[in-house]
Amino acid sequence: MKRSIAIIAAVSLLCTAAVSCGKDETPDSSSEQIVLELPETEIEAATDAGETAETTTEEAEKTTEKAEKTKAAETTAAETTETTTTAAAEEPAAEEPEDTDGEQPETPAEETPEEPQQSAEPDPEPVQEPEPAEPDNNTQTGMAFSYDTLGSNAGMVIEALGQPKDTLTAAGCFTNGADEKDYIYDDIEIKCYVIGGVEYIYNIVIKGGDYATPEGIRPGSSRSEAEAVYGSGETYGDMVVYFNGDKELDITYSGDTAVTVEYYMNPNA
Numbered sequence: 001m002k003r004s005i006a007i008i009a010a011v012s013l014l015c016t017a018a019v020s021c022g023k024d025e026t027p028d029s030s031s032e033q034i035v036l037e038l039p040e041t042e043i044e045a046a047t048d049a050g051e052t053a054e055t056t057t058e059e060a061e062k063t064t065e066k067a068e069k070t071k072a073a074e075t076t077a078a079e080t081t082e083t084t085t086t087a088a089a090e091e092p093a094a095e096e097p098e099d100t101d102g103e104q105p106e107t108p109a110e111e112t113p114e115e116p117q118q119s120a121e122p123d124p125e126p127v128q129e130p131e132p133a134e135p136d137n138n139t140q141t142g143m144a145f146s147y148d149t150l151g152s153n154a155g156m157v158i159e160a161l162g163q164p165k166d167t168l169t170a171a172g173c174f175t176n177g178a179d180e181k182d183y184i185y186d187d188i189e190i191k192c193y194v195i196g197g198v199e200y201i202y203n204i205v206i207k208g209g210d211y212a213t214p215e216g217i218r219p220g221s222s223r224s225e226a227e228a229v230y231g232s233g234e235t236y237g238d239m240v241v242y243f244n245g246d247k248e249l250d251i252t253y254s255g256d257t258a259v260t261v262e263y264y265m266n267p268n269a
Helices: 002-024 040-090 155-161 223-230
Strands: 166-170 179-184 188-195 198-206 234-236 239-244 247-254 257-265
Touching (some): 155 188, 223 247
Antiparallel strands (some): 166 179, 234 239
């Protein structure tokens, strides 16, 4: 501040001197020029004051420019805030679940799939089907015999009947020199004569089971049933004989019920 007052005073003094010189005397070429010298200190002060004033002006301009930028930034921020607020106001508010009791609604828990309950009972063991029982060769059933069976090779019949319960043999017991071989089962007996190693059936004795004649007569059949098929026949005590050439059918009764049914032929014939 003191420097500014000194500069103003120096400038005023200089101007006064110039005016006084112009009014009082007219300078000529031979006159000496009046030189007004200012102290160096005051000149430097004036220079510094000018520089300071210039600096102050620049700083003021910068401050103004900064203030304008700050104001523009604030204006932009305000506009952004207003836009955000407007957008937020336009968005519909999420509906809150009604709470009739004033309590917060419970969030449903995620359901965990139930594991299938394992039965405490052990898995049933696989049922093993029983193996088919071997046929009882001694109770073979479902075979029918006739007059034609007599005198035939015994091989196929014995194979069909299976393993016999017992076997009897007799050497050269027939008048023709043939051997005898008998196959004994529970319900039937097959008697053969043997010539040249070949067995021929000469007697079939049915005692039970499902062995029968082709007409279905078997042990257990009634006399009237047999007579209805074969007639009265020839009676020899409890036996009724039906002849067919050199062969015969013999039925033995107990009372009125057949107990044996037998086919026979004479092996010596």
